[in-house]
Structure formats: structure tokens, C-alpha cells
Amino acid sequence: MAYDKFNILRTTAVPLPIENVDTDQIIPARFLKATERKGFGDNLFRDWRYNQDGTPKEDFVLNNPKYKGKILVGGANFGSGSSREHAAWAVYDCGFRCVISSFFADIFRGNCLNIGVLPVQVSAEFLQKIFAAIEADPNAEFEVSLEDQKVTILATGESEPFDINDYKKGNMTNGFDDIDYLLNIKENIQEFAKSTPL
Amino acid sequence: MSTKKTLFDKVWDSHVVHQIENGPDVLFIDRHMVHEVTSPVAFLGLKNRGIRVMHPEKTFATADHNTPTINQHLPVEDPLSANQLKMLEENANEYGISYWGLGHEKNGIVHVVGPEYGITQPGATIVCGDSHTSTHGAFGAIAFGIGTSEVEMVLATQCIMQPKPKSMRINITGDLQYGVTPKDVALFIISQLTTSGATGYFVEYAGDVFKSMTMEGRMTVCNLSIEMGARGGMIAPDETTFHYVKGREFTPKGEAWDTAMNYWQTLYTDEGAEFDKELTFDGSQIEPMITYGTNPGMGMGISKDIPNAADVQGGASTYKKSLQYMKFGEGDSMIGKSIDFVFLGSCTNGRIEDFRAFASIVKGKQKADNVTAWLVPGSHQVEAAIKEEGILAILNDAGFELREPGCSACLAMNDDKVPPGKLAVSTSNRNFEGRQGPGSRTLLASPLVAAAAAVTGKVTDPRELMEKELA
CATH class of the missing domain: 3.30.499.10 (Aconitase, domain 3)
Structure with a gap:
């Protein structure tokens, strides 16, 4: 099941300078009851974004028309907690193709890579520079190049490299997914299965 | 190599x-x-x-x-x-x-x-x-x-x-x-x-x-x-x-x-x-624990006071936001804080040993009037053992009821939701904002601490309610 190809993203960004954003905040459990991957974006950051009567919370960044773009920038340890892929789906469904943080929780990072959202880990210092650039100008643009593995603050020209393994980079560049790969080595797997004791 | x-x-x-x-x-x-x-x-x-x-x-x-x-x-x-x-x-x-x-x-x-x-x-x-x-x-x-x-x-x-x-x-x-x-x-x-x-x-x-x-x-x-x-x-x-x-x-x-x-x-x-x-800790230094914030790392010995923002790792603003959500202050003691709900259960503490521990504290006492308690076994085997071992009778005598197996209030996907603002002592695994229901506040703790809270209506050191074993 291929997904959109990712190459270069040049866009404004939405800042969320909070640490330890867990996946229960990204999408609370009560919104995980769908049986298809549809509509999760409506409930992205549900309890930070809306009051209990469903009216928007004016001070939350997603409700502030000043901020928009395809990059979500979060504080350290973004995506901790529950393994729910719904969190990554909600981020994607809201139009984000990239999340930048100084540190990601493992499962969230993996989920993002599996659905075509690029997790970009930068240094704590560079993260602060990104937040500062958005604060100075909400229309500040950033460039994320997967090919060059580099994120650039276009207003200042400052950039920083980021890591991604070659395999996942290839998948994202070409829009391939892991199951396509695994089905290609199905015979190896079947042979291996015969030798397992359990 | x-x-x-x-x-x-x-x-x-x-x-x-x-x-x-x-x-x-x-x-x-x-x-x-x-x-x-x-x-x-x-x-x-x-x-x-x-x-x-x-x-x-x-x-x-x-x-x-x-x-x-x-x-x-x-x-x-x-x-x-x-x-x-x-x-x-x-x-x-x-x-x-x-x-x-x-x-x-x-x-x-x-x-x-x-x-x-x-x-x-x-x-x-x-x-x-x-x-x-x-x-x-x-x-x-x-x-x-x-x-x-x-x-x-x-x-x-x-x-x-x-x-x-x-x-x-x-x-x-x-x-x-x-x-x-x-x-x-x-x-x-x-x-x-x-x-x-x-x-x-x-x-x-x-x-x-x-x-x-x-x-x-x-x-x-x-x-x-x-x-x-x-x-x-x-x-x-x-x-x-x-x-x-x-x-x-x-x-x-x-x-x-x-x-x-x-x-x-x-x-x-x-x-x-x-x-x-590789890390090594001395087990004899560990106290019964309780959390005070909105992630499981924000925990401390039950007799301690909530640390000041200046003394913890990570950003002070996130830390303060967390305490604000919990309605706690830096330097507060957790002991004595009035609680509303107790949840015993989940994949963390929903096994027979957890119910034995809970029962050991509530035996012969009564559930506090201000506490709603949800006691949820992890499985039918656990439920059966609770009955067979006479634990159910102890729980019932102390004013508690047993529910049927499931994840329950750990993540509040079913009807077991802690209402907004209410404080719960939970044996589950996450104290994230709203984890146990929108606006709910969670204190993670052991079944012993949960039991002590359930019978006193407030955060209580379970050791005060336990009979010391003869050395």
C-alpha cells in the first residue's frame, strides 16, 4: 500500500513548544473507535484544542489562524506513551507531512515513517532556533530536504542535518511500504518459519 | 568481537x-x-x-x-x-x-x-x-x-x-x-x-x-x-x-x-x-511511590514533597503546566490530599497478587464515603481466584464491589471514566492529562497505596495501616 512520495517540503510551520507530548494528547482514546482510517484529524489534540462543549479553545495554536503549514514542531520527547498509530494518522490527516522535535518516542517515530510523515530530529539548540524563527514571523518558511537529510530555516539560512536510515529514506522517497518488501522475501520467511521451535 | x-x-x-x-x-x-x-x-x-x-x-x-x-x-x-x-x-x-x-x-x-x-x-x-x-x-x-x-x-x-x-x-x-x-x-x-x-x-x-x-x-x-x-x-x-x-x-x-x-x-x-x-540502584532505598504530575516519570516516595521546578530535569514551563493541571503546588506533600476515585486493575496491576495486596489493607475496614472504587480483574481466571481465595468476601464486607474483566478506567474507552477535575488513585500505568476521562487527574500507585486511599479517602502511606511482620 504505497503512500505519497516525499522529497522536498518547503512550508511554514506550526509551533507546539511543550515537552513530553504523549499520544493520549495527540488523540485521546475515546476517539479511537473507528474501523477505517478516516477523520482522525478532527480530533488531533482534541482536549487542548476544544472545550468540553466542543467550542474551540482560542489560545491553542491550531485554532490560531496566524499559524499554518505542513510541519508540526514539538518539544522534546514528542509522541511518548501509547502505540496508537491513530496519533500519526491524526497528524497526517490534519495536513502535516513532517514533525520536527529534538527527541522522539520510538513507536511514534516508527508509526510516522510507516505512513509517510517524516520525523525530523534536530538538536535542542536548533529546535529553539526554529521556535524563535516562527515567533519572529509566523510566515517564516522552512525547507526539509529528505534527499540531502537537511532542514533549513530559510529566513536565516541556518540549517542542520538529520538522520534517517537508507532503507526508510528509500521507502519515503519512492512511496514504498514495508509489506511490499516483506512479500518479496516471502520464501525466505516461510523457510525460516519451518526452523522456529514455537 | x-x-x-x-x-x-x-x-x-x-x-x-x-x-x-x-x-x-x-x-x-x-x-x-x-x-x-x-x-x-x-x-x-x-x-x-x-x-x-x-x-x-x-x-x-x-x-x-x-x-x-x-x-x-x-x-x-x-x-x-x-x-x-x-x-x-x-x-x-x-x-x-x-x-x-x-x-x-x-x-x-x-x-x-x-x-x-x-x-x-x-x-x-x-x-x-x-x-x-x-x-x-x-x-x-x-x-x-x-x-x-x-x-x-x-x-x-x-x-x-x-x-x-x-x-x-x-x-x-x-x-x-x-x-x-x-x-x-x-x-x-x-x-x-x-x-x-x-x-x-x-x-x-x-x-x-x-x-x-x-x-x-x-x-x-x-x-x-x-x-x-x-x-x-x-x-x-x-x-x-x-x-x-x-x-x-x-x-x-x-x-x-x-x-x-x-x-x-x-x-x-x-x-x-x-x-x-548499565545502571544500579539500591532496592532498600525505595519507598512506596506515588506520582504527582502528568507523566509516569513525575513520581516520588510517598513521604516526600513535590519537587520545585528548578530541581527537575527538563523545561520548567512544561513542569509547571503539569502541576497546574493537577492543581498541585511545588513543595506540596501528597499525604493527606483528599481523593475521589480508586481504580484497581489494568494490565499493570490487575492480577491475583494485586487483589491479595489490596485486600490485605481493606480487610476489616470500610471504604471511605467520599471514594468511588472500581475493582476490575484482568481476566476471568483472576476473577475466579478472587472468589476462591475468599478475597471477594473481604472486599464485599469492606464495602467494595468487583467488576468484570477489561482495561476499564486505565484508558477510559468504555463507560468507566473519571469525571473532570476528580482525583483518582490508580494502579494503572499512565497519568497523562485526561487519560482516565476528559479533565481527570490521576495518581499512579501500587495496590497497597490504592487500598490505603480507598479506606481513608485521602492519600495515605499504606505502611501506617499494615501490621508489621515480626522480624
Whole structure:
């Protein structure tokens, strides 16, 4: 099941300078009851974004028309907690193709890579520079190049490299997914299965 | 290169089907557990690709996250929950997977029933679309939570692609103090490492404290590995493990048992094997623990005061935001804070030993009038043991009722929701904002601390209510 190809993203960004954003905040459990991957974006950051009567919370960044773009920038340890892929789906469904943080929780990072959202880990210092650039100008643009593995603050020209393994980079560049790969080595797997004791 | 291997390396390396250069390993999965919330989109993916489940006999489905914990014999009222449960049943039938749905004698929380029926075995690789899959590491298995794309991957190919994590060993030496439980040990470790201190690592727990722990206790500790960011946690199998596993429905019998034992007895970290990180703590210094913030790393000994923002790792603004949500102040004591709800249950503390501990405190006392208590066994086996051991009578006499098995108020997907602003002492695993219901406030603690709160109506050091054993 291929997904959109990712190459270069040049866009404004939405800042969320909070640490330890867990996946229960990204999408609370009560919104995980769908049986298809549809509509999760409506409930992205549900309890930070809306009051209990469903009216928007004016001070939350997603409700502030000043901020928009395809990059979500979060504080350290973004995506901790529950393994729910719904969190990554909600981020994607809201139009984000990239999340930048100084540190990601493992499962969230993996989920993002599996659905075509690029997790970009930068240094704590560079993260602060990104937040500062958005604060100075909400229309500040950033460039994320997967090919060059580099994120650039276009207003200042400052950039920083980021890591991604070659395999996942290839998948994202070409829009391939892991199951396509695994089905290609199905015979190896079947042979291996015969030798397992359990 | 050293030939000395860690327990983790032994299990991981023996399951690698294929290595991708500068990419993940293709890891063969021995046991795949499936529940209703994270599987429907994965099954839909299989349908869209037109492929079948490769090893239905290695796949087990149970319903737990959405299920009600009262009147389970009646139809599920919430139409969305009912639909997810129905989809799981249909998918399990379609692909020939064992399905332990609502009303089935084996139904229960996936991480409680897996071990109970012997699906969980030493040296196995186990995954489930649930982060607390780390529980099964208590048996010396490599067990970790996965996302729905990965659930589909495992259904389709019985393999998962994973970069090999770094290794960490956490040693707890010495003896635990009276009133200190496995939950306290885990909350202590997480408070020391923070909620992200083990991210990128797979942890092995070692030392006297774990050697003398029961399987239930080891499961509680491994369960909480994810709460410090670890991919998983494991404990080398020993006689305690083999004794627990033997004779269960899905464990090997006869000659197959002997063969399995020959393998299982090799599952330990070789003397001199190296870890990327190694930490040692003195177990005798651990107190009964309680959390005060909105992640499991924000915990402390129950007699301590809430730290000042200036004294903690991480950003002060996030820390203050957390205390503001909890309506607590820096320097506050937790002891004496009035509470509204008590939740005993979950894949962390929903096993028989947890109910024994809870009962040991409430015996002969009465539930406080200001407390609503939800006591939820992890499975029907746990429920049966509660009745057989006379625990139910103790609980009933003290004014408590027992509910039916499920995840319940741990994540509040069913009706068991803590109302906005209310304070709950919970034996579950997460105190995130709104985790137990929108606006709810959670204090994570052991079953002993939960019981002490349930009978006093406030945060209380359980040691004050326990009869000291004669030395």
C-alpha cells in the first residue's frame, strides 16, 4: 500500500513548544473507535484544542489562524506513551507531512515513517532556533530536504542535518511500504518459519 | 568481537530472518496478539491487498479495550464500541484466528490472558498493537508494542521490520522494604530515568530484587518499561518462570517440554557481556511511590514533597503546566490530599497478587464515603481466584464491589471514566492529562497505596495501616 512520495517540503510551520507530548494528547482514546482510517484529524489534540462543549479553545495554536503549514514542531520527547498509530494518522490527516522535535518516542517515530510523515530530529539548540524563527514571523518558511537529510530555516539560512536510515529514506522517497518488501522475501520467511521451535 | 551475549541478543539474533544494510532487521514473530482497537485498519489493509494471514495459529485475538465491566452478558450499548468488537470477531473468523471475545471464558486483558494460557513463553518474540506488550518480557521474551501498519505487516508476513535497539541493564540490589511492591520498584526506576530516559533501548532487569519477585511482580515491572520510553524490558527466565509456565494450555508438553527447557535454560546474559548502558540502584532505598504530575516519570516516595521546578530535569514551563493541571503546588506533600476515585486493575496491576495486596489493607475496614472504587480483574481466571481465595468476601464486607474483566478506567474507552477535575488513585500505568476521562487527574500507585486511599479517602502511606511482620 504505497503512500505519497516525499522529497522536498518547503512550508511554514506550526509551533507546539511543550515537552513530553504523549499520544493520549495527540488523540485521546475515546476517539479511537473507528474501523477505517478516516477523520482522525478532527480530533488531533482534541482536549487542548476544544472545550468540553466542543467550542474551540482560542489560545491553542491550531485554532490560531496566524499559524499554518505542513510541519508540526514539538518539544522534546514528542509522541511518548501509547502505540496508537491513530496519533500519526491524526497528524497526517490534519495536513502535516513532517514533525520536527529534538527527541522522539520510538513507536511514534516508527508509526510516522510507516505512513509517510517524516520525523525530523534536530538538536535542542536548533529546535529553539526554529521556535524563535516562527515567533519572529509566523510566515517564516522552512525547507526539509529528505534527499540531502537537511532542514533549513530559510529566513536565516541556518540549517542542520538529520538522520534517517537508507532503507526508510528509500521507502519515503519512492512511496514504498514495508509489506511490499516483506512479500518479496516471502520464501525466505516461510523457510525460516519451518526452523522456529514455537 | 566478543562472543559473550546478552539475553536480549540471544533472543533477537535467533529471530532475524534477514538483515537490511543500513536499515532495519526483519524479525520473525512467534506470537501476535490482537485486540479490537488497533486491528481493524490492519485487517482492512489485508483485504485491500487481497492477502491472507500468514500464520493464524500464531495469532490470538481478545477484546479488552472497549468492553464494559458490568453487565457483560448484555449487548454493548455504545454503537462504536459494539462495531469494533463485531469487526474483530468477523476478522478472526474470516482468517481462522482464535478469538476470545466478550463472554468467552478466556476473555480478558490481552497482557493478562496471554501469560495465563501459556501463549507467552521464554525466548519468544511477541508483539501486539499495544505499548504494554512489554509485559511479556517478564518471561524472558522479546515483547513490544507496535502500530497498526506493523500489525498488518505481522498478519501478512509474520515478520516485522525493526532497527535493533541499544541495550541497557538495570540492576536493583538488596532487599525491598516492607510495603514496597514491584509497582513501586518500577515507578522508582521511571522517576530516576524520566519518561524518556530509556528511549531507544531494550532493558534487562537484573539483581536480587527481581530474582525474588513472583511472575506477577515481574510482569508489573516489565509492563511499565514503555513508561520510561524503553522499547521493552525483560528478565531472564529461571525456576520461578518455568514453574509458572508449566502445564498451561498452550505450553509445550512431554518431549516438547524437555526440548523447550533445553532452550530456555540458555536464556541468560553471559558473564562479561556488555551493555550500552548499565545502571544500579539500591532496592532498600525505595519507598512506596506515588506520582504527582502528568507523566509516569513525575513520581516520588510517598513521604516526600513535590519537587520545585528548578530541581527537575527538563523545561520548567512544561513542569509547571503539569502541576497546574493537577492543581498541585511545588513543595506540596501528597499525604493527606483528599481523593475521589480508586481504580484497581489494568494490565499493570490487575492480577491475583494485586487483589491479595489490596485486600490485605481493606480487610476489616470500610471504604471511605467520599471514594468511588472500581475493582476490575484482568481476566476471568483472576476473577475466579478472587472468589476462591475468599478475597471477594473481604472486599464485599469492606464495602467494595468487583467488576468484570477489561482495561476499564486505565484508558477510559468504555463507560468507566473519571469525571473532570476528580482525583483518582490508580494502579494503572499512565497519568497523562485526561487519560482516565476528559479533565481527570490521576495518581499512579501500587495496590497497597490504592487500598490505603480507598479506606481513608485521602492519600495515605499504606505502611501506617499494615501490621508489621515480626522480624
